[in-house]
Amino acid sequence: MVLSLLFKPKELIAVIRLMREAKRLGMEIDELPPEVVAAHVLPKTHPERYGLVPDADVTSTSPIEDLALAAVKDDVRAGNWENAADLVTATLGDWDRRERVVWALADLAAKDDTWMSAWQAARPGDPHWIVVHAKALVALAWDIRGNAAASETTREQFEGFHRVLFEAREAATVAASVLPDDPTPWNTMLTLARGLQMPHDEFRAVWAELMARDPLHHNGHLQALQYWCRKWHGSNELALEFALEAAAKSPKFLAWPLQAAYEADSTDPEMWKSPAVVASLDALLDRLADEGADTYALRDDRGYAAFALMQLQRFEEAVGQFRALGALADAGPWDYYEVPRLTFLAQRGVAVQKMAKGKGIKAPVR
Amino acid sequence: MRVSIRAAIAVALLVGFYVLAVGLIGGLLALETFALINRPFVGLKLALLVVPVVFALVKGLVSLERRETEEVPGTLVTPADQPALWDLVRRLAADLGTRPPDEIRILAAVNAGVAEDTRFLGLRVLKRRMFIGAPLLTSLTEKQLIAVLAHELGHYANKDTRLAGVVVSGRAAMLRAGSHMNAEHWFQRLIAKLFQGYAKLYLRVSQAISRRQEFAADRFSAQLAGSSAASSALRELPVIDAAWDLFTDRHLTVAWDLGYLPTTFFEGFARLRTSPELHEELEEIRQHPSDPDRGPYDSHPPLKERIAAIDALALEPESGWGDRPAVELLTDPMPLLDSAVLNSLKSDAHAKQRVDWATLSHIGARARVVHGTERLLNAAAAAMNQPPSLTTVLNALDAGRLADLGSYTPGNKNAGVRARREMARGEVLPELSALVALAFSDAGLARWELDWLGRTTFVTSSDDFDMATHLDTAVSDHGSTEGLRTALAMAGVAPDYRPAH
Numbered sequence: 001m002v003l004s005l006l007f008k009p010k011e012l013i014a015v016i017r018l019m020r021e022a023k024r025l026g027m028e029i030d031e032l033p034p035e036v037v038a039a040h041v042l043p044k045t046h047p048e049r050y051g052l053v054p055d056a057d058v059t060s061t062s063p064i065e066d067l068a069l070a071a072v073k074d075d076v077r078a079g080n081w082e083n084a085a086d087l088v089t090a091t092l093g094d095w096d097r098r099e100r101v102v103w104a105l106a107d108l109a110a111k112d113d114t115w116m117s118a119w120q121a122a123r124p125g126d127p128h129w130i131v132v133h134a135k136a137l138v139a140l141a142w143d144i145r146g147n148a149a150a151s152e153t154t155r156e157q158f159e160g161f162h163r164v165l166f167e168a169r170e171a172a173t174v175a176a177s178v179l180p181d182d183p184t185p186w187n188t189m190l191t192l193a194r195g196l197q198m199p200h201d202e203f204r205a206v207w208a209e210l211m212a213r214d215p216l217h218h219n220g221h222l223q224a225l226q227y228w229c230r231k232w233h234g235s236n237e238l239a240l241e242f243a244l245e246a247a248a249k250s251p252k253f254l255a256w257p258l259q260a261a262y263e264a265d266s267t268d269p270e271m272w273k274s275p276a277v278v279a280s281l282d283a284l285l286d287r288l289a290d291e292g293a294d295t296y297a298l299r300d301d302r303g304y305a306a307f308a309l310m311q312l313q314r315f316e317e318a319v320g321q322f323r324a325l326g327a328l329a330d331a332g333p334w335d336y337y338e339v340p341r342l343t344f345l346a347q348r349g350v351a352v353q354k355m356a357k358g359k360g361i362k363a364p365v366r
Numbered sequence: 367m368r369v370s371i372r373a374a375i376a377v378a379l380l381v382g383f384y385v386l387a388v389g390l391i392g393g394l395l396a397l398e399t400f401a402l403i404n405r406p407f408v409g410l411k412l413a414l415l416v417v418p419v420v421f422a423l424v425k426g427l428v429s430l431e432r433r434e435t436e437e438v439p440g441t442l443v444t445p446a447d448q449p450a451l452w453d454l455v456r457r458l459a460a461d462l463g464t465r466p467p468d469e470i471r472i473l474a475a476v477n478a479g480v481a482e483d484t485r486f487l488g489l490r491v492l493k494r495r496m497f498i499g500a501p502l503l504t505s506l507t508e509k510q511l512i513a514v515l516a517h518e519l520g521h522y523a524n525k526d527t528r529l530a531g532v533v534v535s536g537r538a539a540m541l542r543a544g545s546h547m548n549a550e551h552w553f554q555r556l557i558a559k560l561f562q563g564y565a566k567l568y569l570r571v572s573q574a575i576s577r578r579q580e581f582a583a584d585r586f587s588a589q590l591a592g593s594s595a596a597s598s599a600l601r602e603l604p605v606i607d608a609a610w611d612l613f614t615d616r617h618l619t620v621a622w623d624l625g626y627l628p629t630t631f632f633e634g635f636a637r638l639r640t641s642p643e644l645h646e647e648l649e650e651i652r653q654h655p656s657d658p659d660r661g662p663y664d665s666h667p668p669l670k671e672r673i674a675a676i677d678a679l680a681l682e683p684e685s686g687w688g689d690r691p692a693v694e695l696l697t698d699p700m701p702l703l704d705s706a707v708l709n710s711l712k713s714d715a716h717a718k719q720r721v722d723w724a725t726l727s728h729i730g731a732r733a734r735v736v737h738g739t740e741r742l743l744n745a746a747a748a749a750m751n752q753p754p755s756l757t758t759v760l761n762a763l764d765a766g767r768l769a770d771l772g773s774y775t776p777g778n779k780n781a782g783v784r785a786r787r788e789m790a791r792g793e794v795l796p797e798l799s800a801l802v803a804l805a806f807s808d809a810g811l812a813r814w815e816l817d818w819l820g821r822t823t824f825v826t827s828s829d830d831f832d833m834a835t836h837l838d839t840a841v842s843d844h845g846s847t848e849g850l851r852t853a854l855a856m857a858g859v860a861p862d863y864r865p866a867h
């Protein structure tokens with residue numbers, strides 16, 4: 001790494017500056033706060049000249065999208081579970097929103113389940129309770145395991161992870177039986193399929209149950225896409241095949257093939273250039289032309305579109321997507337990184353620089 | 367190259383070793399004397415170099431001669447004690463045309479051998495000793511034992527290559543070369559290197575002789591015991607070795623630290639050898655014999671080649687040898703064999719309490735279980751500020767302190783108290799289960815049994831002791847320890863029960 005820097009004078013200068021800065025602050029270069037590093041290594045551009053928000057305004061904090069959900073989360077943190085329980089009950093039928101509400105509450109329950117116990121005691125047998133409970137166990141299992149590589153995960157963490165995932169599967173099965181129309185417990189099973197290394201046939205059976213209840217379940221498709229990825233239980237090809245089928249079902253899934261290509265980036269970077277992926281990208285850009293960026297899902301689509309455009313040297317169009325994203329670096333693919341904001345700014349800076357130098361492919365007239 | 371020529375070279379190398387060392391010492395001393403007489407000042411300076419070198423050389427030579435002063439291992443058996451065994455060994459020696467050993471010693475190891483106390487790198491022999499492993503005596507037939515002993519005596523019986531016996535003794539001495547040198551001191555290190563380099567040359571020259579010697583010794587073995595007994599003995603050695611390892615590791619010393627030994631040793635070993643749970647494993651080893659690791663300078667050819675060579679000879683045994691178990695050669699064998707094992711153990715072995723095998727297994731298994739409950743007892747005591755006991759653990763659970771009884775941290779740094787509690791559940795349940803099992807066992811209602819493979823099982827006198835449901839309820843989130851407490855009280859377990867060591 002050090003040797004390769006010698007041939008990149010600009011990066012070498014940046015590293016030397018960082019070393020000086022680290023010495024001044026009395027710390028190791030690895031310990032420097034991300035913001036300090038960013039100030040030295042991010043491309044120096046003038047975003048405002050291209051209709052982009054200044055670097056300092058960019059944030060990875062999502063604006064509140066669902067006011068009711070935000071309110072019940074506050075209630076739960078204060079120890080009041082009733083409104084949360086009522087909101088979950090009210091989402092029956094609006095499956096995508098139900099998924100978001102259940103997931104958000106499950107995340108809270110995985111940290112502290114006192115309010116869940118109160119809910120269960122006050123409304124014994126509430127079918128919505130067990131839906132949240134099952135999802136909370138999945139979140140809890142992942143909290144126990146953590147996101148470290150297998151080699152850095154202890155035997156006890158793995159044991160706890162598997163034990164709780166099995167409990168989650170049991171709970172999801174009960175939830176599915178008490179609310180037969182609800183796709184949410186089936187999506188919980190899709191989610192834990194990865195951790196339990198569910199075989200393909202069994203996974204397809206669960207998938208069929210979900211599709212029978214909501215053929216366009218947004219999060220369900222995302223969970224399945226992850227399952228079919230190479231790093232889990234599929235391959236680059238299986239993931240792309242799945243994503244293309246989904247994109248053919250609905251224009252709202254047009255970004256899925258880009259996500260498949262993103263997941264394959266480290267093992268098959270050529271996938272970005274495959275005609276099917278490029279066609280999906282162009283179709284997605286057409287669709288996004290008439291839409292804003294005011295939902296998380298839209299920003300997610302635009303983020304993957306911007307990333308794909310960068311890979312294809314279509315910098316001018318990428319800058320267009322960054323312009324539409326404005327100050328929000330909260331969605332994919334930035335949320336994969338430790339400091340999403342800096343990844344967003346780095347990509348945006350490169351896009352602007354290359355476009356300004358007239359590099360890459362010009363945007364077509366639409 | 368013919369064996370005799372090689373052997374002559376090897377012996378020349380042995381002698382040369384002394385010539386080299388003594389020559390160097392003599393030369394250096396002569397030079398020093400010459401210098402001191404003619405140029406006293408230069409002589410003094412030269413002495414700074416010569417004295418340490420001569421000292422190191424002398425020390426190196428001494429290291430070849432000086433035996434480790436440790437005791438000779440094994441239990442000595444006299445011809446008066448064991449006439450049949452001595453008669454057999456003497457007859458074998460006579461048949462092979464070599465001197466019978468001066469001593470026979472019984473070892474607690476899967477091994478047999480003849481060793482000699484030598485001087486001058488094996489050029490002169492002081493005493494010849496035969497060692498016989500006690501497990502061999504109890505596991506082989508008479509013919510197989512004859513095959514093993516004939517092989518060992520055969521090393522000293524090769525009439526065609528009179529020098530080869532010396533060569534083999536020399537190897538043992540050469541392996542010691544330089545072993546007494548002080549590695550900290552660079553002069554001595556240098557001389558040690560010199561000696562060892564010479565020793566390596568010797569070992570290489572003599573390697574082929576040694577291998578040939580092994581085959582020759584196998585031939586003697588087959589001539590006396592017959593091919594089939596000789597090759598079956600070779601097949602049996604790894605089997606006995608595996609069984610003996612298992613026996614000593616998992617059974618004999620299972621409660622050693624607690625001060626216990628079994629009343630009888632070889633009675634247990636015999637039961638292990640014939641136990642049904644081991645049958646398959648031992649048969650597997652018998653069918654696929656593999657060589658033990660004997661170090662880089664070992665001269666034994668691979669076991670499979672030796673077996674094939676012996677089988678190819680297709681020799682019939684000399685008449686007069688029986689197929690009875692070898693142990694029948696011994697008068698009152700068990701006390702002798704057991705004492706050989708006892709003598710091989712550390713000196714405090716005699717102070718151990720002797721108990722029957724079932725008791726020993728239970729004590730050994732119980733100690734491991736006790737060890738596995740200490741963490742939980744201490745964690746509960748700390749959480750509740752009460753003395754460590756089973757009741758304190760149950761109190762902590764009833765007080766909702768499960769999370770405080772665990773010691774593991776979840777993988778996600780931002781995980782909440784629930785994740786810690788969940789990990790503690792996985793940790794506490796088996797420990798609590800062990801603690802309850804100990805309470806039942808100490809109340810005389812259950813015990814641990816060890817099978818000969820070394821697996822323990824917890825045995826209760828009735829099915830009433832199935833505590834699984836009570837244990838699960840005790841550690842579950844909205845559970846209770848009531849069921850467990852009732853069951854323990856009915857079994858007569860004291861409330862402040864704490865396992866004794």
